[in-house]
Amino acid sequence: MSQSISTQELARRVVQREDTLILDVRNTDEFDNWKIEGDHVDIINEPYFNLLDGINPVTEKIDKDQEVIVVCAKGGSSQMIAEMMEEEGFTNVRDLEGGMQAWSEHLEPVKIAELHGGGSLYQFVRLGKGCLSYMAVSENEAAVIDANRMTGIYERFAKEKGVTINHAIDTHLHADHISGSRDLAEKTGGTYHFPPKDAQDVTFDYASLEEAHDITVGRTTIKVQPLYSPGHTLGSTSLIIDDQYLLTGDILFVKSIGRPDLAGKAQDWVGDLRETLYSRYKALSDDLIVLPAHYSFVEELDEHGSVQARLGDLYQRNESLNVDDEQAFRRMVTENLPPQPNEHDTIRQTNMGKINPEDDKQREMEIGPNRCAVHG
Structure with a gap:
């Protein structure tokens, strides 16, 4: 044997x-x-x-x-x-x-940093899918961002840390994997936060994730500040945590950028994508550490097994952030794109709450690599 x-x-x-x-x-x-x-x-x-x-x-x-x-x-x-x-x-x-x-379902937790005031930030790396999710912990509270459907690991991790998950947040309507954020909020009694501009066809209640509506985790230490950043979806919203970390969802990755076509809106959303990457993010501090919701290449993992990069460095070395000609940028993100994620439309319908496939079907829907990115 x-x-x-x-x-x-x-x-x-x-x-x-x-x-x-x-x-x-x-x-x-x-x-x-x-x-x-x-x-x-x-x-x-x-x-x-x-x-x-x-x-x-x-x-x-x-x-x-x-x-x-x-x-x-x-x-x-x-x-x-x-x-x-x-x-x-x-x-x-x-x-x-x-x-x-x-x-495909294994999540590997990696500590990103101790935060100002004693909180901690963790990244959960889904090595078999390229998905990245996060937990911010402060005092006896936690917020989970872009949770995968395997919610048990977040619950167990929170229990180990002696904290309660009070907030579950999705940065956008996911199309390549089934979100566990709403399920996690229901299981823990927490609040589910979702961008309203991605919520036109959803069937569930949510708290609006939008600018000027900060989310506080713990009494004083971590402020989760939403930043509207459309382009991958109309409602894509980034998070700035502790004035140090920029959670970009599927807008900006370490070696690539988000694709605007998964809802069939590439021509409509490409302008938003460029505006976010070339103006909104450009106005932020170069010292912010980018923490994306996905990665495409194993070399994006650092020596600690995490995926992160300084924003200013990405503007130097990420080719997709250095396409000066707007028409060339448009062609790059709308033509010759990689295959779309398996069953991406069915996954979107699931994440809208319109359908609820059996567990085995959900596993089958997710099988395969991350395909959220455009590579310059």
Whole structure:
């Protein structure tokens, strides 16, 4: 019986840049679309059906004493292949518990900073999806921003810290993953905050997330200041926390910018996107630390496993922030875009509260990489 490795242990290895060899036995098209990535991750794809009659296709590629982690879609096939490899003399084989489905749902909490007045800010990295969510903690209260649908981790984390989640905030109507913010607010008795300009078709009540309506976490220490910043959606709203951190939602990333087309409004919203990036953000302090809601490339993770960058540095090195010609910018963000997220319209309908798919269907809807970005 082969040994398994948990998503938590694999995430730790990826974040700490440990040498890791993965044998992915999914079909090649699934592998090409989405895979486990990391700075020191080597990965081999050999479809499961090629190995059913024997593991000869991998014996020439992997040393029998080399550690290898076998990965499949849900965990069953990888366990079988790992056992076949052990029978053939491989001495250090492990299979990933739950496969890529579990990998897609794992959240890795990383501490960003101690804040003025004693509060703390944490980033939750969803390595298998490129999603980033946040928790600001002060005294006995917490606010969660852009929560994923797996809300249990936020509840457990808050319990460990001895705080109550009083606020759950979405910076915009998400289209690439199902938001857990409204569900989290209901479970904890907190307030759900949502941008009103994204709420035209929603079916639920919310507190308006808009400029001049600060959200205080704790008695004195953290002020969450909303900043209207349209372009990815009409209602996209950034947050400035503790006058140090700019949570940009899906407007600005470390190596890219948000795409304006996920609601079919690219031509309508491209002007808003440019205005936000080239004027609204430009007027802010260069020293603000940008904390986005997604990342696209594993190299965006720093040595601590977090994704962040100084705003002034992004204006120097992010190519999409340096397109002087407005028409060239328009072409960049409306033409030759990457594929849209899987089932993005169904995800938007779910996040509007119009439909409520079963849990298995929600997992299936989210499978695949982050596709919220435009790369210059």
